Amino acid sequence: MNAQKNAQRAAVRAHFRRKYQLSENWTDTNHLRSVGGKVFLPHELSKMIHPETKPKDEGFNLLRAFQGLTFSTTTLSGRKHSRTATPIPATSGSQGACRSRNPFFGVTPERALCMTAAGTVADEKLKGRKEAQGVRKRGARAWVQSFEEIPHTGKYGWVNLMKFWRQGYFRQLHKHMEGTFNALGPIYREHVGTQKTVNIILPSDIAELFQSEGRLPQRMTLKPWATHREIRQHSKGIFLKNGEEWRSDRVLLNKEVLMSSAVQRFIPLLDEVARDFCKMLQKKVEREGIGQKGKRSLTVDPSPDLFRFALEAICNVLYGERIGLFSSSPSLESQKFIWAVEQMLATTPPLLYLPHQLLLHIGASLWTQHATAWDNIFSHADARIQKCYRRLSSFQGQGSKAEAAGGQYPGVLGQLMEKGQLSLDLIKANITELMAGGVDTTAVPLQFAFFELGRNPEVQEKVRQQVRTSWALADGDPLVALQGAPLLRGIIKEVLRLYPVGITVNRMPVKDIILQNYRVPAGTTVSVCLYPMGRSSDVFDDPMRFDPGRWSSGKGGQRISGFRSLAFGFGARQCVGRRIAENEMQLLLMHILLNFNISVLSTEDIKTTHTLILQPETPPKITFSKL
Numbered sequence: 001m002n003a004q005k006n007a008q009r010a011a012v013r014a015h016f017r018r019k020y021q022l023s024e025n026w027t028d029t030n031h032l033r034s035v036g037g038k039v040f041l042p043h044e045l046s047k048m049i050h051p052e053t054k055p056k057d058e059g060f061n062l063l064r065a066f067q068g069l070t071f072s073t074t075t076l077s078g079r080k081h082s083r084t085a086t087p088i089p090a091t092s093g094s095q096g097a098c099r100s101r102n103p104f105f106g107v108t109p110e111r112a113l114c115m116t117a118a119g120t121v122a123d124e125k126l127k128g129r130k131e132a133q134g135v136r137k138r139g140a141r142a143w144v145q146s147f148e149e150i151p152h153t154g155k156y157g158w159v160n161l162m163k164f165w166r167q168g169y170f171r172q173l174h175k176h177m178e179g180t181f182n183a184l185g186p187i188y189r190e191h192v193g194t195q196k197t198v199n200i201i202l203p204s205d206i207a208e209l210f211q212s213e214g215r216l217p218q219r220m221t222l223k224p225w226a227t228h229r230e231i232r233q234h235s236k237g238i239f240l241k242n243g244e245e246w247r248s249d250r251v252l253l254n255k256e257v258l259m260s261s262a263v264q265r266f267i268p269l270l271d272e273v274a275r276d277f278c279k280m281l282q283k284k285v286e287r288e289g290i291g292q293k294g295k296r297s298l299t300v301d302p303s304p305d306l307f308r309f310a311l312e313a314i315c316n317v318l319y320g321e322r323i324g325l326f327s328s329s330p331s332l333e334s335q336k337f338i339w340a341v342e343q344m345l346a347t348t349p350p351l352l353y354l355p356h357q358l359l360l361h362i363g364a365s366l367w368t369q370h371a372t373a374w375d376n377i378f379s380h381a382d383a384r385i386q387k388c389y390r391r392l393s394s395f396q397g398q399g400s401k402a403e404a405a406g407g408q409y410p411g412v413l414g415q416l417m418e419k420g421q422l423s424l425d426l427i428k429a430n431i432t433e434l435m436a437g438g439v440d441t442t443a444v445p446l447q448f449a450f451f452e453l454g455r456n457p458e459v460q461e462k463v464r465q466q467v468r469t470s471w472a473l474a475d476g477d478p479l480v481a482l483q484g485a486p487l488l489r490g491i492i493k494e495v496l497r498l499y500p501v502g503i504t505v506n507r508m509p510v511k512d513i514i515l516q517n518y519r520v521p522a523g524t525t526v527s528v529c530l531y532p533m534g535r536s537s538d539v540f541d542d543p544m545r546f547d548p549g550r551w552s553s554g555k556g557g558q559r560i561s562g563f564r565s566l567a568f569g570f571g572a573r574q575c576v577g578r579r580i581a582e583n584e585m586q587l588l589l590m591h592i593l594l595n596f597n598i599s600v601l602s603t604e605d606i607k608t609t610h611t612l613i614l615q616p617e618t619p620p621k622i623t624f625s626k627l
C-alpha cells in the first residue's frame with residue numbers, strides 16, 4: 001500500500017517536473033520502479049494532472065511517463081525491448097521521444113495518460129477528442145490521437161541531420177530504421193534536415209496508406225534529380241513527374257514494358273543475354289578454374305560481370321540490339337555508364353536531406369559529383385538513342401520499325417517511335433530513366449541471390465530439380481520454363497524481402513488517414529520501411545530463414561497475405577520495369593542453376609550498406625562449379 005502511494009505521488013511529481021522542465025529525481029524513480037511499472041492514480045491526483053479527468057482511477061504507464069529520462073526501459077520492465085543486435089538509436093535523449101506501445105511489439109497498449117514529446121502528461125482520450133474533433137476509429141481504442149503525438153526521433157531537423165552525419169546513418173539507414181522501430185513501436189516520425197516522414201512497418205497500416213493514394217499516386221520527389229533536369233533543360237520522365245502529366249506517359253510506357261503482350265516480346269531477348277552470360281562464365285571457369293577438365297570450379301566476385309549483364313540485358317530490351325559487353329573488349333563507354341550510375345546513386349542520399357539549391361549555388365563538390373554523374377548518364381544514353389534512331393529511321397518508308405529491325409522486335413524505343421504517341425523529347429527522357437534504372441537494381445539482387453543459394457545448398461538443390469523438370473518440358477521456350485518453376489519467382493521475392501533494393505516505398509495520401517490510431521494529414525510523406533518489415537518476426541514466420549517456398553500458394557507455402565511483397569512498390573505507380581527485372585533475374589538464375597553448382601566460402605551474414613539502393617558492403621565471393 002505504502003509503495004503504491006509513494007509511487008502515485010512520485011508519478012505526479014514526475015509529471016510536473018517534466019512540465020516545468022525541472023531536473024529528474026531519483027528517489028521518485030525508485031518509488032516508481034518498486035511497483036514494477038504500473039501506477040493507478042486516484043481521482044484526486046489524476047485531477048491535478050488533468051483537471052478534466054473523469055472521476056475514476058486511470059491506469060498510468062510508468063514507462064511512458066518517464067520517456068524523456070535516461071534509464072533503460074529494459075531494466076524497469078524486465079522485458080527485452082530491442083529485438084536485434086542493432087544499438088537503439090539515440091532517440092530518447094534530450095529531445096525526448098514518446099513511444100507507442102503496441103500489442104504488436106509485445107508491449108501493453110497505452111491507457112489514459114501519456115508523457116508527450118513536449119514533456120507534458122496528456123490525457124489521451126480527452127486530448128484526442130479535442131484534436132480529432134470526434135473522429136472515431138473502429139476497434140478497441142476509441143479516440144484517435146493527433147499527428148504530434150506520433151513517437152518521433154527528435155523535433156529538430158538540423159540536429160538530427162548532424163546526428164545522421166556523425167553516426168553514419170546515411171549508409172546504415174536500413175539498420176537505423178530497424179533499431180528505431182524496435183525502440184519506438186510500429187510507427188514513428190522522423191525529421192532530418194529538410195525531410196519529414198512518418199515511417200510505418202505493419203501490413204494493416206500499409207494497406208490503409210495505399211488505399212488512400214488516389215488516382216494519381218504521388219511519391220516524395222527526388223529533388224536533386226529533378227533539379228538536374230531543370231538546370232540542364234532536360235525533360236522529365238515518369239520517375240520525376242506527377243499528376244496527369246505522369247499518367248499520360250505512364251499509360252503509354254505500361255503497354256511497352258509492363259503488360260503481358262510486351263513481356264512475351266522481350267523475354268526471348270533477355271533469355272539470349274542470360275544464356276550468353278552462362279557461356280561466358282563457362283569459358284572463364286574452364287580457363288581460370290581449378291579441378292579436372294569439364295568439372296572445374298572458380299571462386300570469383302561476380303559483381304562486375306553482373307553489372308555488365310544487367311546493362312546488356314536492358315539495352316537489348318530498350319534498343320533491340322546487343323552492345324557486346326561479354327566480348328573480349330567490352331566498350332569503355334559502357335563501363336563508364338555503369339560507374340556513372342553508381343556515382344549518381346551514392347551521391348543522392350545526403351543530397352536528399354540538404355538544401356541542394358544552396359549547394360548548387362556554392363558549387364559544393366557533392367553536388368558537382370552528382371550533376372556530373374547524371375551528365376555522363378545522359379550523354380551515354382543519348383548516344384545510344386541516336387544510334388538506334390538512325391538505324392530505325394534509315395528504313396523509313398519501308399514498312400514498320402519491326403520490319404526495319406529485320407522482322408524482329410525493335411525494342412521499346414522502336415515501339416514508342418513507331419506508335420508516335422509520345423514526343424521524341426519525352427521518349428528520350430523516359431528511355432534514359434529506364435536505362436539508368438535498369439542496371440544496379442537487378443545486378444545487386446543477383447549478388448544476394450547467389451550468396452543465399454550458396455549458403456543454403458538444400459534450397460538450391462530443390463530449386464534446381466524444379467528448374468530441370470520445367471526446362472525439359474518447355475522445349476526451349478523460356479516463358480514456359482519460368483511458368484513451370486515458381487520457386488525461381490520465390491527466390492526473387494525472398495531476396496527482395498531480405499535485401500530490398502529500395503529500402504522504403506513512400507506515398508503522400510490524398511486524404512487524412514488513421515495509422516496506429518494516429519491521425520496523419522493528407523499530403524504527409526509516409527514511408528513503408530521494407531527492410532525492417534522483411535526481417536520482422538511479427539510480419540513473417542522465421543524471418544531470417546531463406547525460404548523461397550514460403551511464397552508458394554500450394555503445399556508448403558505459408559499463405560502470405562497482402563501488403564508484404566512490396567519491393568516493386570504498389571498499384572498504378574509501382575515499378576514500371578518490374579516485369580523486365582523479374583524475368584531478367586529469373587532467367588539468369590535458371591541458366592546458372594542448370595549449369596553450375598553455387599557455393600560460398602563463408603556463410604556469415606553479408607554486411608550491407610545503403611547508397612539509395614541497398615548493396616553488400618563488400619561483394620560476396622561465389623564459387624561456381626560446373627555440373
Ligand code: HEM
Binds near residue numbers: 442505566569572
Ligand atoms: C529488382 C529490381 C527493381 C526493384 C526492386 C525496383 C523497385 C522500384 C520501386 C520500389 C519503385 C517505386 C514504386 C512505387 O512508388 O510504388 C520503382 C519505380 C520505378 N522503377 Fe524500378 N525497380 C527495379 C527495377 C527496375 C528496372 C529494371 C527499371 C527499368 C527498366 C526500373 C525503372 C523504374 C521506373 C522508371 C520507376 C518509376 C515509376 C513511376 O514513378 O511511375 N526499375 N522501382
